[in-house]
Amino acid sequence: MKPAKPTDTVSYVDYERHGLTRELLLSMLRKMMEIRRFEERVERLFLQEGALIGPSHLYLGQEAVAAGAILALNDDDLITSTYRGHGHAIAKGVPLKLLMAELFGKATGTCKGLGGSMHVAIFPEKGSMYATAIVGSGIPIATGVGLALQREGKRRVAMTFFGDGASNTGAFHEGMNLASVWKVPVIFVCENNMYAMSTRADYAVASESIAARAQAYRMRGVTVDGNSVVAVFLAAKEAIDLARNGQGPTLLECMTYKLKGHGVYDKGEYRPKEEIEEWLKRDPIENLEAELLKVNLATQATFAQIEKEVEAEVEESVAFARASPVLPFDELVKYVYVR
């Protein structure tokens, strides 16, 4: 694909017509803030406090994708996530303390400490059905979830997240093709953050764009500014409505950028300085705050209040995780088979 540039943000939105109430916009902001503060705290727990170990892939910088796309869903719709899944889980409403406890490997975590950061987003209680750490492998699984929902006939939809790197796997091709053959109600959300580890998408993706690949499956393919939560929300909503009405899946490519490297220990130093600076100017949270101020839907005091509440919640999650026990090893055998 061509080198990706930050796309222009949505310049004018008729908030009322699109049902973007103040309440909804503030909940988008809050979700993004929760993700940002949670991830920053996780990063400190790894790098400064040495309290966490193992692979962990932060969602910093991509908050608008999870918040925009997931808030466009109904509560009973289902998602699948990946090893970069903290953001999806938070957006779907998984309590921060359960997520943090999982990162600490504690019995109170979302997966009782058996999953870890790469699977922390598994939380079927909130419709977060899976989080795979094998790049691309969640795509055919989402097709199958879509098949079940199609057969159920209650107009529920499935949404699956993956990155630009996943779009180069065979599983992507097989899963997308089958989804289109079966017209299942699935929204395939590609978070194109331009890098698969250090491999640039404009090197490794041979097509014009990732959304363009949808054409090959006679599927809708849409590219949006993934740093604008409003743009992501509106595009996701349209795709969700189509899926709900039996009009098949959409591939939604969200152009975004990681604030940090691939994993928590990676500084991302292979990325050009100018590129980082250009994207830093387009922070998804600052982006929405500026918009809300411009249209008089919030004040700095509103943001400060949200910030305060979120920070308290994040700190509580750390305390909860630290105080929680580890599952006794003898119990693990119970979890290998259902029976």
Next chain:
Amino acid sequence: MRELTYADALREGLREEMLRDPRVVLIGEEIGVFEGVYKVTRGLLKEFGPERVRDTPISEAAIAGAAIGAALGGLRPVAEIMYMDFLTICLDQIATNAAKMHFMSGGKLKVPFVLRTQYSLGRMHGAQHSQFFPSIFFQVPGLKVVLPSTPHDAKGLLKAAIRDEDPVVFIESGVLYRTKGAVPEEEYVLPLGQCDVKRKGDDLTVVAVSRVVSEALAAAAKLEEQGISVDVIDPRTIQPLDLATIVESVKRTGRLIVASDDVKSGGIGSEIAAAVLEEAFDSLDAPIFRVASPHMPIPFSPALEQAYMPNADKIVQAAKKLVG
């Protein structure tokens, strides 16, 4: 009792479960319009419609992945992978996704689906359409692995697999599809994880798997004529493995042969031999022998393929070395 072929017994099992539970859907290549390469799904598209009998493109990873996803979404899918050789194409989905989902979610996720496949050793299908490598699944906790050897077992175990809450790899034998056996008219379900003693004997235990069970029974008949009575045990599932029944038999006979179609090194025989040594070393009167395939790809030429395969004669020869 009436007789059915192995393929028809499987078909009857699928049909009964589809009638019983609307969540059961079939997913696979050539299973609908073509009615299955070996006709196991004959008539099912007509009876249940394309919503429940889902033909797919040639996309093994998507077949397995979609079955997993459909199970997560509340269905009870039965996916078919046409040849066991093609399992390697979707092994990521089976071994790295399905097998671990219950565990790594702390017991929250359930993926109740069956992955049916078959191996065609003995049908002149050559090196890429005959492979049998079930022992790979000894290394993948979280899966159940079923290997039926008769029409009766095929039906009863398939019904159990479909009702099971865990992912099940169900490996059929291609050469057995046209073989016939007694299958009751009335409904029955067989337990997973229980050996079936196919013949009782006191001098030697032969544990045999899938296609080789009938070879072991033929060998036992020949050995009987020579005054050697053989216990023939079919584990029917290797995950879970009913080791207790095997150990009990070996404690009685003091001698063990494990006979299976897979390659000898690191195979079913290796695992069962090691497990028996741990449990019943003091009861053994002789070494444990494995009768299995040699360490080479499967040759096409019919005569060479026959020479390659385990058979009754090879089991008899091994038995004579043990019972001297």
